[in-house]
Amino acid sequence: MTAKKATKRVSKHATKRVCIDVGGTFTDCLVLDESGELTKFKAATTPKDPSTGFINSIEKAARHYQLSLRGFLSTVDILIHGTTLATNTLITGTGAKTAMLTTKDFRDILEIRRGIKPIGISLYNIFIPPNRPLVPRSRRIGIQERTLYTGEVVTPLNEQQVAESVRTLSRDGVESLAICFLHSYKNPSHERRAAEIAREVAPDMYVTTSCESLSMWREFERFNTTVVGAYVGPVVTNYLNTLTARLKDGGFKGSLLMMLANGLVQPVDQCINRAVYLLDSGPAAAPAGAIYLGKLSGQNNLISVDMGGTSFDVCQIKAGQVPTTTERWEGDQRIAIKMVDLETLGAGGGSIAGIDALGLLKVGPQSAGADPGPACYGTGTLPTVTDADVLLGYIPHDYFLGGEIKLDLELAKKAMRVVGDPLKLDPIAAAEAVFKSVNAAMADKITEVSTKRGHDVRDFVLVAGGGGGPSHAGFIADLLGMPTVVVPSVAALFSAFGMFAMDPGEDYARSFVARVATLDIGAMNKLYEEMEKEARASFKAIGVPDRDITLSRTADMRYVGQFHEVETSVPSGKLTRKQLDETVAKFSREHETLYTFGMPWQPVEILSLRLKATAAKAPFALRKIEKGGRNASAALKRRRKCRFDGKDVETAVYDGDRLKAGNMFAGPAIVEETTMTVVVPRGYRCKVDDFKNYVLTRQ
């Protein structure tokens, strides 16, 4: 009955909403239809032109609804899209031929890069290749101009030199241009003028400026961020233009919203010129999905993990807020825009196990990827995490992707000897060592993410997504002593699901350097108001009325003399001195939570003011499944031999499709679904909730 009611409640939508996440291997498509039903579709990603895979996945959905592509698209009002295109373009080094116009006599900021050695390389390892910036020195042109930190111009822009340089670069086949001048966050006039000239001289060139990419002080961080955007810009723009055209041709009249790095979504035309914001588009959605699922069970302290083929993304969510950072490195590139604070470990189903220099077992970061893939797929020869999962009996070799792919146990066994023999372990024992070792690495990563913020991981609920998450999460939670794990039914399409839960919106920031004791509140209010005005105008353009917009203010604060800020929330409306003092007290408390101490005697200063503008997403609800009793035996599919803690156990295997809300069973147990396998370790009890999430609770 409840299920019916739920259907009724959401049936007020006359249209469909679709979220599409284009990953490295699969394009995931989730459709929320008029009846409130959430249906999953997967198509192969087409790397040459990802818009083909995108359309293919929609065609699959259209067939499901017995509609033509046109017929289907005409019923879609919102299409949210995440893509790893920008990230992949950066990681694989396939971006545009990019050049840079920068302040004369400072053209090596990008290459000297504050003297930082590659992140993640040990202090004691100097046998590494030199840094290769995205723009080589020969394409970094010093332009006569200089602005001071006060905004005062001491050397006017040499417009003729700009025009001549762009002409030469264009002749040399440069496709993309980053304009990066010192102190442009304070006075952007030179950058803006140079961009105008460049667009005039070379209309086909992708032109971006540092002040529009990130209007913040500290030039290495700002310039590098801008250059990354310029580097991926043309590829991303071409793709988005093709995609919009194909959708329009297909009869799509709704709005196409892009998933951004900061965990918000924005209409496609607003981000086409700021491609850097499309990094992590996709993975950045996962935490929003976790928050949504957490709310269903009243939990808002969560750790969202996404275990894919090559990587394991971790995001810690405190009080239901998606955390963000401005300190990201993507490989060798520093990106200083605000991004969802995901940390990634190079460990996933495809991670290869080996023996390191000290004779210890090591898993990843090398990955067998999709090609050759894990040994059990038939083409690889090196042991991977997936091979271990299969050998331990967790992943059914006869029911992988619902039996679509048959897995070869013997090949997995043979490969596992590569690590088993040196460790004097038989293949199954070696598989268990690989399994435990990768779990330990993932658990360590979670601890690192969590402890870095000063939180005890045991106070959090683990929400597990990705293809591998459901099989490993229970064990990771066990290692960490985490009491609860939620494995959502949409785990395998976790990012796409997250996009449903996303609020459209944007982040704004202004530099505002002032000591709290003496600052000009009027000026501060004015900056907030300015940003709010900008945000309202931006929403108005996509038809969102003022009353639907939520504006939240923060300020980056620190004790005078410190170099790093703590982002502290600031009340809205006209700010008073008293409210400001309360904000300072809040900052001090936050500092103590993060770093074990506060310094109430020390004056506090503000560095930047920030505004987050969001519009509430259209309401949506997951459909409830049929209620059943505690007894799950009706869904018992079979018993299978699995290895737990060195012992073979005849393990109960449940059919996910037959489980009902309220069913409960104790580990060790396994749930088989077409897109995933949930492993419930010993010591955990699994309960199926109303929305068919598997909730594992430590006994």
Place this chain on the structure above:
Amino acid sequence: MTKAKKGNGKTVAARKAAVKKPAAKKTASRGSVLRRPKTDATTIATVWHSMQTICREMRHVIDRTAQNFLISQLHDISVGLWDSKGTTIAVAVGLPPQFLGAGFAVKALLEKFGDDIAPGDVFLTNDPYHGGHCCHLPDWAFFRPIFYKGKLEFFTMARAHQQDTGGSYPGGYFPNGFDIHAEGICIPPTRVIKRGRVRKDVLDLVWNNVRFPKGVQIDNYAMLAACKRADERIVSLLDKYGRETVLDCVKQMIGRTERAVREEIRKIPDGTYYGESATDDDGTELDVPVSVRVDITVKGDEMTVDFSKSDAQRKGFINSIYAATYGNAFAAVILTIDPALADYHNEGTMIPVHIVAPPGSVCNAQYPATVGASPVNVGNQIMESVLQALSKARPDRAVAAWGKHRGDYVFGVDHRTNERYVRTSFDYDGSSGAVAGFDGYQGVSCLTALGAVSRGDVEEMEIRLPWRLVKYEMMPDFAGAGKWRGGPGIYWAAINQGSDSGIATGSSDGDEVQGFGALGGEPSPKSRTYIVHGEEKKRLKPHRLDTVKTGDMVEKFSSGGGGVGNAAERDPEMVREDVENELVSFQAAREVYKVVIDPATLRVDERATRALRAGH
């Protein structure tokens, strides 16, 4: 050769500091290698990585909360973990002279306080002598014992370069001090927190003896917070795995590392390898170089690094105490060991390597010698000489000298705030040297910091300090050429817009003595610093004190690193790329690299190049 014998190798000071422990410790860890491990490999790896992570988190806490530019932005910080006897366990992030020899200080602390060490205690020291084993006075260290269920199990340390440490001039890098007391306050190992309660009177005594006491206080709190965080984390690690398991993991890791390092040493042919390097002068006796000389004797799987032939300790401030020499020498040895081991170094690395420096040597200075400049000079010379010797021993791991540190301290008044300031930075350093297989890395500064430190941003510097940058760029033809060339040299110039200010070039070096190239690579070129006052341009040598007037420009030509291998064997395409990037001139391409490049097309003239390289 007799020095190669174990035990005899150590100096009096080292032996005294080590108190009979080495022998006992060696047997223990050797035994563990032979014994069948009772802890499984997964647990060992897990515990090990957790300890590395704890170190990184410690640095993060300091980095986020400190107020000193050098600490927070440039990372002049070291942190680590030692066991209850001073055995080195985790030294993941830091500066070699600051922390690789910190085990000596732990041992001295145990000797001094014995049983009188309680949970929640914290000890502060910055003294090179009297049990502090600190390389120079600005590097203050907080040591915190970590107890588990009432038993002392570990020590953690946070050491960082303070903004000021008292003494005749701000900053701690000024030449010509009368003795160590002129360089600043000397704090022997002193309890500053007793069972969790801050001994405010003791700390006030300390802070009262430095300039900028409020700032130093903030930085000290940041360091104390890092130690507290490490304590919390280690205790929860012990809770999770149990005391026995964690201690066994540590023992196993040390055993495994020792075995792997011995294998590496065994790959070097037995024999004695020589290296030497010099600093321009000692800052007191001007323009007379001071030399560090090393004989590295390899026999089987052990190595003795002997500095006996080095100059005697000097009146000037370039003297290195044994613990600092030990740290720098080790770091240099580690660099030439298989990079796959880079994440694992610990006491096990140190067991088969013996560092010898006779007391009274510039590499084992005795009280009351001044030591202010020693992290740079002769710290850099210690590393250079060891690397030079080992480049001969293992050509496949040859390392050339890095650009010398070109630091200075400026102290004046910022007119905008009327506040005093001290500026120091790594902004005006060159780049690292080449290694066999790769060109030098761009912009990383200072061999004795191993790239752990960072440079500032131009915009940040202009906002924070009364200086306007005029130019900051890499320079062509200003690094050691070679088959693999040094990272580029850097030109830096800025105008003083604050008051007339003092400038101390104590942390500079390399105007005269060049950093070596390896395997026939060219050395790192000479560097220069000038003060430009109107039309007048005055050269400012290292280890000097001078004045920069309002409106003066300071100009620095800081050379890049040395090269590895013969320049005429460099891949012509790499030379072409350097020419295109204006890092190598057409002329140098032809004369040094023997590559002819057509200025019109920027292509390699292959025929002319072949002819030139054949010697025609």
